[in-house]
Amino acid sequence: xxxxxxxxxxxxxxxxxxxxxxxxxxxxxxxxxxxxxxxxxxxxxxxxxxxxxxxxxxxxxxxxxxxxxxxxxxxxxxxxxxxxxxxxxxxxxxxxxxxxxxxxxxxxxxxxxxxxxxxxxxxxxxxxxxxxxxxxxxxxxxxxxxxxxxxxxxxxxxxxxxxxxxxxxxxxxxxxxxxxxxxxxxxxxxxxxxxxxxxxxxxxxxxxxxxxxxxxxxxxxxxxxxxxxxxxxxxxxxxxxxxxxxxxxxxxxxxxxxxxx
Amino acid sequence: xxxxxxxxxxxxxxxxxxxxxxxxxxxxxxxxxxxxxxxxxxxxxxxxxxxxxxxxxxxxxxxxxxxxxxxxxxxxxxxxxxxxxxxxxxxxxxxxxxxxxxxxxxxxxxxxxxxxxxxxxxxxxxxxxxxxxxxxxxxxxxxxxxxxxxxxxxxxxxxxxxxxxxxxxxxxxxxxxxxxxxxxxxxxxxxxxxxxxxxxxxxxxxxxxxxxxxxxxxxxxxxxxxxxxxxxxxxxxxxxxxxxxxxxxxxxxxxxxxxxxxxxxxxxxxxxxxxxxxxxxxxxxxxxxxxx
Numbered sequence: 351x352x353x354x355x356x357x358x359x360x361x362x363x364x365x366x367x368x369x370x371x372x373x374x375x376x377x378x379x380x381x382x383x384x385x386x387x388x389x390x391x392x393x394x395x396x397x398x399x400x401x402x403x404x405x406x407x408x409x410x411x412x413x414x415x416x417x418x419x420x421x422x423x424x425x426x427x428x429x430x431x432x433x434x435x436x437x438x439x440x441x442x443x444x445x446x447x448x449x450x451x452x453x454x455x456x457x458x459x460x461x462x463x464x465x466x467x468x469x470x471x472x473x474x475x476x477x478x479x480x481x482x483x484x485x486x487x488x489x490x491x492x493x494x495x496x497x498x499x500x501x502x503x504x505x506x507x508x509x510x511x512x513x514x515x516x517x518x519x520x521x522x523x524x525x526x527x528x529x530x531x532x533x534x535x536x537x538x539x540x541x542x543x544x545x546x547x548x549x550x551x552x553x554x555x556x557x558x559x560x561x562x563x564x565x566x567x568x569x570x571x572x573x574x575x576x577x578x579x580x581x582x583x584x585x586x587x588x589x590x591x592x593x594x595x596x597x598x599x600x601x602x603x604x605x606x607x608x609x610x611x
Numbered sequence: 612x613x614x615x616x617x618x619x620x621x622x623x624x625x626x627x628x629x630x631x632x633x634x635x636x637x638x639x640x641x642x643x644x645x646x647x648x649x650x651x652x653x654x655x656x657x658x659x660x661x662x663x664x665x666x667x668x669x670x671x672x673x674x675x676x677x678x679x680x681x682x683x684x685x686x687x688x689x690x691x692x693x694x695x696x697x698x699x700x701x702x703x704x705x706x707x708x709x710x711x712x713x714x715x716x717x718x719x720x721x722x723x724x725x726x727x728x729x730x731x732x733x734x735x736x737x738x739x740x741x742x743x744x745x746x747x748x749x750x751x752x753x754x755x756x757x758x759x760x761x762x763x764x765x766x767x768x769x770x771x772x773x774x775x776x777x778x779x780x781x782x783x784x785x786x787x788x789x790x791x792x793x794x795x796x797x798x799x800x801x802x803x804x805x806x807x808x809x810x811x812x813x814x815x816x817x818x819x820x821x822x823x824x825x826x827x828x829x830x831x832x833x834x835x836x837x838x839x840x841x842x843x844x845x846x847x848x849x850x851x852x853x854x855x856x857x858x859x860x861x862x863x864x865x866x867x868x869x870x871x872x873x874x875x876x877x878x879x880x881x882x883x884x885x886x887x888x889x890x891x892x893x894x895x896x897x898x899x900x901x902x903x
Contacts, residue, residue, distance in 0.1 A: 402792065428794025440789040442782055452775065453782040454793045475775050514793065 626860015632837025642804030651834030654816030686809025845893025
């Protein structure tokens with residue numbers, strides 16, 4: 351049987367006295383879109399931070415395609431095929447869109463060769479540029495390649511961030527609130543894009559916009575106060591009483607999950 | 612009028628050297644948000660290393676290259692060994708640390724190389740070029756200074772704007788966390804930034820040593836003028852550093868020539884205060900605004 355792309359087991363993270371993640375487990379299979387939802391402060395971003403090595407868990411394991419991931423430094427993730435977007439934008443305001451995307455590449459010209467501007471490094475750099483343009487084309491934003499990000503609408507900037515993550519040709523893409531601040535039209539385009547990406551990689555998406563997660567995910571994990579309160583297919587989650595209680599309060603008969611970002 | 616011409620040429624050559632020093636400060640500021648007050652002392656030290664090589668019979672150009680290479684190494688070592696551990700400490704700690712490096716190097720130099728004032732050779736004649744019967748106050752060595760600083764700037768520009776390595780250096784400087792997530796070895800980029808900056812500093816030290824003479828504190832004044840130049844340029848912009856350094860060269864040359872050389876340092880302070888009052892973010896502030 352194929353190894354799951356991301357396998358988090360029994361993960362516990364504590365910040366001082368606060369239990370941020372409490373024995374959390376989840377599995378994202380290959381070519382699966384896995385949604386993580388939950389109210390504010392449920393530990394969604396902490397989970398990503400643990401996967402990326404930004405926070406050290408107290409216990410538990412994180413496996414990526416069967417290999418232990420704990421102890422991996424953040425800069426090594428790109429080489430392993432893991433790309434992540436941050437909740438904020440994190441675009442470089444002084445770099446053009448194309449340059450921002452280029453930084454995301456995991457192929458690097460040799461350090462010394464590019465310092466000495468050797469032809470081999472030069473050719474590689476040109477190839478990377480072509481590849482970056484291709485990624486931008488796929489997202490429909492190639493026309494702004496030479497623009498500084500600050501001059502672009504928010505929705506376009508969010509797409510640049512995804513382009514930068516895709517530049518590494520990842521096997522696992524971690525999206526942290528990709529829909530926040532987007533218009534309805536932008537969200538539709540995002541859903542369509544993530545659906546397409548699934549053919550090439552696994553996507554784990556943390557998102558407040560429950561409708562979007564329901565629409566694109568094959569499986570969903572629901573966190574509340576750092577613990578998993580439900581996991582399953584969108585249909586199962588929709589019918590789960592505990593989930594609707596966490597989102598809407600007790601005593602509801604139907605959960606439309608209308609919490610928007 | 613002839614005096615003005617002489618002072619202008621003089622300002623141009625000295626300004627180029629201040630520009631190199633300003634560039635060194637700006638490169639480090641961009642990479643690690645630190646004003647490296649030890650930059651001048653590091654350049655002094657590498658120039659002493661060049662003198663040490665010369666005294667052991669090395670040809671001038673070999674000593675020149677040795678000084679630049681030791682600048683590269685010294686910059687890398689200072690960043691990696693001394694600055695890195697206090698990276699996340701309050702900014703003042705790093706400032707104190709660079710002052711500490713300054714004092715340490717200025718104490719170490721006389722112990723290793725002797726404290727007396729030494730002369731340092733120039734690569735070319737320092738006598739003014741003759742045009743017909745007229746002797747222009749611009750020597751072959753002045754020309755060399757001008758060209759070598761320009762060449763260094765062009766190479767740095769090429770590195771930052773045209774190569775993937777330069778792109779990663781810029782990315783690491785402006786958002787380390789995101790760069791790290793994208794697989795950039797941020798620490799390595801910062802070390803390289805310090806190393807390259809120190810090469811620019813070392814070049815300034817080599818070029819000004821023939822006219823200032825070599826002693827452990829001979830770069831202090833160059834550091835102050837270069838720092839003023841970098842502030843003029845906005846501290847964040849390499850082209851601004853060059854313009855600021857040149858402006859300092861011209862201004863100080865005119866102040867020294869027309870008002871007396873005692874007033875040069877005072878002049879630098881007056882310029883600094885005036886610019887900070889009128890354009891607090893530097894003369895090339897529009898650049899910074901565009902970037903933000």
